[in-house]
Amino acid sequence: MTMYAKHAVTIFMLLGLLFVQGAGEDVVASNDFESFQLVVTAVGSTTDTSVQAALLKGMLLGLEGRRSVRAPEGWSTLSNTLACSTSASVRQHALALSQIFGDTVAVASALECVQDSSVAAAQRCSTLSLLLGQQNQEASQLLKVLIDEPALTLSAIRGYAVVRNDEAPAVLISRYSKLNAQQQRAVVETLASRKAYAEALLEALKMNQIQPSAVPVQVARSLKNLLGKKFTDVYGALPVVGAEREHLIKKYKKLCKPSAVAAADASRGRAVFQKTCAACHVLYGEGGKVGPELTGANRANLDYILLNSVYPSLDVPHAYRTVSVLTVDGRVVNGVLAEEDGTKIVLRTPEQPRVVIAKEDIDFRKISPQSMMPDGQLDAMKPQEVIDLVKYLRTTEQVELP
Template sequence: MRRYAMAGTRKDLLACARLLSLAPDAEQAKRLLAGFEKASEGRPLAGLPEELIAAIASRGGGSLALRLRQGSAAALDESLTAIASEQTPKSDRLKLVQVLAEIHPPAAATVLQQVMQSAKDADLQNAALAALQAYEDPQIGQTVVALLGTFPETVRPTALNLLASRRAWARSLLNAVDAGEVAPRTVPVEVLQRILFQRDDQIAALVEKHFGSVKGATTAVMLRQVDSLKQVLAVGTGSPYNGRKLFLASCGKCHLLFEEGGQIGPNLTSYNRADLHAMLVNVVNPSAQIREGFENFVAVTRDGRTLNGFIVDQDSRVVVIRGGDGQTTSLRRDELDELAASLQSLMPEGLLKDYSEQQLRDLFSYLRATQPLATR
């Protein structure tokens, strides 16, 4: 079912309809619908063949999310009500927000902004901010800039990525910096690098005025940093238990180690962590060697959005990108103006600059551990 649905031609979609009609019982039909829905992620379903619409209807119509992707006005109304309600289970709200991010109906923008501003859960705020990237309204950027200081630390990166994704929103952020309303130190260099993808003279001038050059350090400078770190790590000992806490608070937001952490970047468990020099080079200069499958791609859409991140899935119709904030965006190929690999890693430089010497020893003591720690 999934193979036919992902192919998406009329012939394949009619095959989906036939499979549904041949399902021997409700349980088998439910499994087929689940497969169809999984294959439909990131793909609006307006314009399905009448035979498939009838087959889906005869099997109960599918989930609310599936009906929403089909363009049902009633499903949209029901979804917006569910998203806005604190009584709706979080998992249901998140799934519906993610569907709205893929199909971005104009009527959803207001509710998404309400969730962004008032949701008590960071995951919901992040999902709403990611969904709002699909809307061109300049007011969205102005609202997010005004709210920057109120967002929790787990939401702020997604808010900054939203502002970097469109020219008008990037200007709103930089104008706020220019007016003294946003402190330059609160805008990370990786956000500035993404903003410069906009290729706009006014934006470039404001970045230069308040941040100077945002190019990465030279290779010679980075090698000196590596040598300096080696000297620090050669003196004294570190606590892997303290290092684990540091890892989970920083590296672990993107990387997995011993089944703990995020799943944005490569899993470090099988990485050769005994080679200290190689590990330090990759941390100090992430762009020196980018692991296959984790190349940073820059996507520019026809409506003026700029996104970057890893390609986590793609087929003939859809490209799915996961950004450094962990948010996943589905883009139809027919809405892409440009998609190209960047030589710049998604992992930012300067990750170790705020650590004390003892914290560095602790962190690398854990990173070089050969087995999980006994934490219970």
């Protein structure tokens, strides 16, 4: 009986645990490497590449957010074998694990991979993300070159937030005007992630290199916390809806009178939803998960729609409150808590579904009663867009886009 067959039940029980939120990390956090040792033995005892890939992926999940982890016994020899596997997934997972285990050859190979334009963009992006997650300074220095490759632009922009780089503000601001809307938003969010970056963003706002309208309200909140009054002196006052809530609800209720909604276009409303709401909310199986799912919400009730649109922070479920994290190297991340275990937290933001932060890197964190959804969303829309959006939100089944 092979070692793999002998331990098959145990291995797959472990694999299941590794894919359960937090279980794999608890194994690592306890410094009990026996389970990982068993997986390593199993990987080396089978030639089934699909099994190898699944086990290696489980190990990666268990080690997510960790740095400088001691390699299991025999990993060095096994990784050399896996590097020659016919399975790309096996090769990539093994290389990623070797990086986490501090293998300098693997790190050098990963740096070469990131710079190799013949490698698939997705692999280059994932390799870059892992290198930056390991706080690799060489990878950070490559960002000023990678940002000019269209397939890597977004990853490079966001990479500047992960590892502090004094060149970041100049690199990002100099390219801002040539970027698309998603990339420009990523630039603004990255520049708001560290105080030194935020100072440069403030100067760019003063010089009209970046317009205040390009700074989302939730990002502006973070910038106000970082820079104080000197930010609002340039950006303007942040909206305060509480005192005007009843007035605004009456205003939009009058706008969305039954005859207007009846004549509205739900398809156009879906387009408005995709542009302004879908990054955070799921409706009919599509959208992000930063905010509550809307499919089963009380969407037929106009008062419910308007109250939650005008003043989303009135009553925020605990699971959707904004979590603000400051890391020991000065990075600021705002999002909702998606996962937490003994070694890491995972935040979900409107732009990134998984931002992994090792607990050892956290200086402090706080939970705000505010929603990630900014106040005054409807104020930024044209009147007909508001009416069309309300029509779409009150539908009972999905409609086609216009």
